[in-house]
Amino acid sequence: MEVVIVADAKAGGELIAEAMAQLLRRKPDALLGVATGSTPLPIYQALAAKVRNGAVDVSRARIAQLDEYVGLPADHPESYHSVLRREVLEPLGIGMDAFLGPDGAAEDVQGACEAYDRELAEAGGVDLQLLGIGTDGHIGFNEPCSSLVSRTRIKTLTEQTRADNARFFDGDVDQVPHHVITQGIGTILEARHLVLLATGENKADAIAATVEGPVAAVCPASALQLHPHATVVVDEAAASKLKFADYFRRTYASKPEWQGL
Numbered sequence: 305m306e307v308v309i310v311a312d313a314k315a316g317g318e319l320i321a322e323a324m325a326q327l328l329r330r331k332p333d334a335l336l337g338v339a340t341g342s343t344p345l346p347i348y349q350a351l352a353a354k355v356r357n358g359a360v361d362v363s364r365a366r367i368a369q370l371d372e373y374v375g376l377p378a379d380h381p382e383s384y385h386s387v388l389r390r391e392v393l394e395p396l397g398i399g400m401d402a403f404l405g406p407d408g409a410a411e412d413v414q415g416a417c418e419a420y421d422r423e424l425a426e427a428g429g430v431d432l433q434l435l436g437i438g439t440d441g442h443i444g445f446n447e448p449c450s451s452l453v454s455r456t457r458i459k460t461l462t463e464q465t466r467a468d469n470a471r472f473f474d475g476d477v478d479q480v481p482h483h484v485i486t487q488g489i490g491t492i493l494e495a496r497h498l499v500l501l502a503t504g505e506n507k508a509d510a511i512a513a514t515v516e517g518p519v520a521a522v523c524p525a526s527a528l529q530l531h532p533h534a535t536v537v538v539d540e541a542a543a544s545k546l547k548f549a550d551y552f553r554r555t556y557a558s559k560p561e562w563q564g565l
């Protein structure tokens with residue numbers, strides 16, 4: 305696993321956006337897995353700036369959704385389908401016809417989950433999967449103790465995650481759904497490149513467990529240790545509990561520029 309310590313969220317966003325641009329120059333129809341939450345926003349803003357100044361062509365790019373609430377109408381402003389349209393596809397000028405996502409409003413939720421796993425495989429798999437991380441180490445909505453080989457399926461949110469996400473529902477935790485669909489950890493690990501961005505002191509414990517802790521379902525993000533190409537980008541605050549921080553800094557500083565992430 306590569307760990308890159310950056311000055312701040314903006315620098316992290318620009319670094320990852322450049323890696324995505326390099327991927328798209330090599331593979332214009334790349335399937336980009338996108339995450340929600342506040343952390344990835346600087347990535348999308350930096351990538352949109354590259355599109356505006358002609359530095360990258362996203363006209364053939366495809367977008368894959370990581371997770372979705374169950375029971376919210378698809379047009380609900382806080383359904384992840386709506387959030388990604390607003391925060392990613394529209395700013396990048398990518399049409400919804402290039403968007404893959406699970407149906408959070410399906411009657412047969414398990415059927416929708418299995419269909420989505422198949423859809424991702426039939427699309428050739430995710431080329432680069434962006435990830436945030438929950439304060440409890442969850443990725444997507446794979447909560448602690450999720451199977452490390454799980455597939456896309458319905459999950460129940462912890463009260464911690466519901467509280468963390470209440471800020472998107474007018475601060476009212478009662479409005480936050482209890483159930484979600486998420487790509488499983490086994491599904492996520494099938495992406496060819498995983499790029500996790502974390503910023504802020506409140507993610508330091510989760511990052512230390514992810515990078516330096518044991519591979520354990522209690523910290524779902526620790527599954528990144530099993531992936532052949534996983535990159536963790538953190539600011540100093542999120543890196544503050546890493547024992548090997550100086551080693552990671554030296555390693556990245558010695559890496560040739562052309563290698564990218």
Ligand SMILES: N[C@@H]1[C@@H](O)[C@H](O)[C@@H](COP(=O)(O)O)O[C@@H]1O
Pocket residue numbers: 339340341342343344370371435436437438439443444445465469
């Ligand atoms: N399902 C999302 C995750 O994909 C995201 O990583 C997490 C952290 O969000 P933030 O980046 O706002 O801290 O929130 C939610 O749980």
